Amino acid sequence: xxxxxxxxxxxxxxxxxxxxxxxxxxxxxxxxxxxxxxxxxxxxxxxxxxxxxxxxxxxxxxxxxxxxxxxxxxxxxxxxxxxxxxxxxxxxxxxxxxxxxxxxxxxxxxxxxxxxxxxxxxxxxxxxxxxxxxxxxxxxxxxxxxxxxxxxxxxxxxxxxxxxxxxxxxxxxxxxxxxxxxxxxxxxxxxxxxxxxxxxxxxxxxxxxxxxxxxxxxxxxxxxxxxxxxxxxxxxxxxxxxxxxxxxxxxxxxxxxxxxxxxxxxxxxxxxxxxxxxxxxxxxxxxxxxxxxxxxxxxxxxxxxxxxxxxxxxxxxxxxxxxxxxxxxxxxxxxxxxxxxxxxxxxxxxxxxxxxxxxxxxxxxxxxxxxxxxxxxxxxxxxxxxxxxxxxxxxxxxxxxxx
Numbered sequence: 087x088x089x090x091x092x093x094x095x096x097x098x099x100x101x102x103x104x105x106x107x108x109x110x111x112x113x114x115x116x117x118x119x120x121x122x123x124x125x126x127x128x129x130x131x132x133x134x135x136x137x138x139x140x141x142x143x144x145x146x147x148x149x150x151x152x153x154x155x156x157x158x159x160x161x162x163x164x165x166x167x168x169x170x171x172x173x174x175x176x177x178x179x180x181x182x183x184x185x186x187x188x189x190x191x192x193x194x195x196x197x198x199x200x201x202x203x204x205x206x207x208x209x210x211x212x213x214x215x216x217x218x219x220x221x222x223x224x225x226x227x228x229x230x231x232x233x234x235x236x237x238x239x240x241x242x243x244x245x246x247x248x249x250x251x252x253x254x255x256x257x258x259x260x261x262x263x264x265x266x267x268x269x270x271x272x273x274x275x276x277x278x279x280x281x282x283x284x285x286x287x288x289x290x291x292x293x294x295x296x297x298x299x300x301x302x303x304x305x306x307x308x309x310x311x312x313x314x315x316x317x318x319x320x321x322x323x324x325x326x327x328x329x330x331x332x333x334x335x336x337x338x339x340x341x342x343x344x345x346x347x348x349x350x351x352x353x354x355x356x357x358x359x360x361x362x363x364x365x366x367x368x369x370x371x372x373x374x375x376x377x378x379x380x381x382x383x384x385x386x387x388x389x390x391x392x393x394x395x396x397x398x399x400x401x402x403x404x405x406x407x408x409x410x411x412x413x414x415x416x417x418x419x420x421x422x423x424x425x426x427x428x429x430x431x432x433x434x435x436x437x438x439x440x441x442x443x444x445x446x447x448x449x450x451x452x453x454x455x456x457x458x459x460x461x462x463x464x465x466x467x468x469x470x471x472x473x474x475x476x477x478x479x480x481x482x483x484x485x486x487x488x489x
Contacts, residue, residue: 093221094228100217103164103275104229107210110172110268112236113179113260114202116323116443119195121244121344122253124330130188134331138451140188141327144195145444149437151196152204156433164213165276171209172269175201179261183254199440207233208436212429215420217279220366226416227362231355233412238351241344296424299431307488310481311418312438314474317378318411319439321385321467322404324446332460336392346401353405354412361413370418371485375478377410378471385468389461422485 094101112118119141127137159167178197185191210229218225247256302308325332329343364373384403388396423431450463 093224097218097225099275099278100213101225101229103168103272104210104214104225105232106268106272106275107168107206108230108232109236110175110264110272111202111206111210111233112240113175113264114198114200114204114206115236116203116447117237117326117347118240118244119198120327120329121241122248122257123327125253126191129186130191132188133455134328135451135455138327138448138454140192141195142444142448142451144192145199145440145448147196148200148204149441149444151200152208152437152440153430153433155200155205156208156436157430159209159212160427160429163276163279164209165273167205167209168272168276171201171205172272173265175206176261176265176269178202179257179264183257183261199444203443204436204440208429208432211416211436212432213276214416215428215432216425222420223362223365223370223413223417225362227358227409227413230358230412230416234351234354234358234409237354238348241347245341245344296426297431298427299434302423302431303434307481307484310477311374311422311485312435314374314378314478314481315411315415315418315435316439316442317381317467317471317474318408320442320446321381321471322408323443324450324463324467325385325388327447328450328454328460331454332388335460336394338394338397342394342397346397349398350401350405350408353402354409357406357409358412359409361410362417365413365417370414370421371482373410373414374418375475375482377407377414378475378478379407380404381407382468382471382475385464385471389464389468 123137126132127134130137132140174197178194178201181190181194182198185194210232211226214225214229215222244256244260247259251259297305326343330340332338333340333342361373361377380403384400384407387403388400391399419432419435420428450460453463454460
């Protein structure tokens with residue numbers, strides 16, 4: 087087995103293309119959209135609950151649309167799909183800079199969520215899952231660094247651009263970057279398909295029959311495993327969407343959360359790389375029962391500690407779980423269900439996660455409007471993570487026995 091630098095050099099075209107797609111997905115992720123949530127609410131006269139409901143509805147539409155579109159990655163090359171998805175994402179970002187009506191805002195949110203968080207990540211995960219077998223964990227851990235780079239750099243960059251140009255101007259800059267800088271690179275890097283050498287494909291990798299999407303949807307264990315896979319999307323989006331509200335409750339400066347994002351990115355990078363190596367040595371199933379425990383601890387800490395340093399500890403612990411979840415999300419499904427129908431299968435999974443990313447912020451916003459303490463919600467989510475981790479110990483054994 088070659089070392090990581092040699093592996094990266096030999097596969098830079100495909101890993102680099104997926105890296106850029108993960109980076110571009112940031113413009114449709116909650117942590118980025120939420121940076122202008124306060125200005126959007128003010129300009130459109132929306133309450134916390136009103137904007138959260140609008141955001142939830144837009145994300146629901148994008149989640150329902152994704153299974154209809156996700157199968158295209160099984161029928162077309164990644165380059166061809168990227169040629170459509172990336173320009174449309176740039177157009178959606180430009181529209182956010184121009185929208186003045188709530189109905190238009192809703193349409194823009196649908197497009198950003200569907201194209202950014204939805205199709206960009208779906209295309210990258212599916213392509214990597216199909217291209218790599220023996221070193222799938224390492225390939226995923228390297229490519230998903232694009233998402234971490236986005237989390238580390240974009241919040242502070244957006245705040246700086248917003249201070250100079252206003253929040254609409256900052257979205258205009260984002261649109262230009264997507265179209266002018268990223269598009270040519272994505273197309274160039276994805277210009278050629280990768281084929282796993284037969285010897286590498288068989289090394290240390292158990293044969294997995296390829297399930298169809300209909301067979302997966304009839305598998306009871308699929309739904310139980312999903313209970314442990316939805317927390318990162320549900321929880322991360324809930325906390326980051328309402329970060330301004332939490333900062334106001336605690337009397338924290340508005341820049342506290344953006345300042346802590348680099349710490350989140352750093353721990354995510356480290357743990358993603360470690361998780362990739364672990365999965366390649368053991369399996370994704372072996373990681374499944376453990377990765378949610380740091381997230382549960384992070385939520386309980388944030389719920390009960392009001393000192394500003396708690397945000398940084400939360401980001402570090404969340405980064406541990408987030409790094410593991412990114413690698414796990416890319417490696418678990420091909421390990422369980424094969425790769426022949428991976429695009430169709432993953433489109434259902436991504437749609438579910440997008441749905442959960444909408445339910446969390448939307449439900450929390452409605453509860454905030456009704457006087458429910460946000461810290462109580464954080465405690466409940468933390469306990470959910472602990473319970474799901476315990477359940478996965480039994481499920482991992484069932485999955486091993488089935489194989």
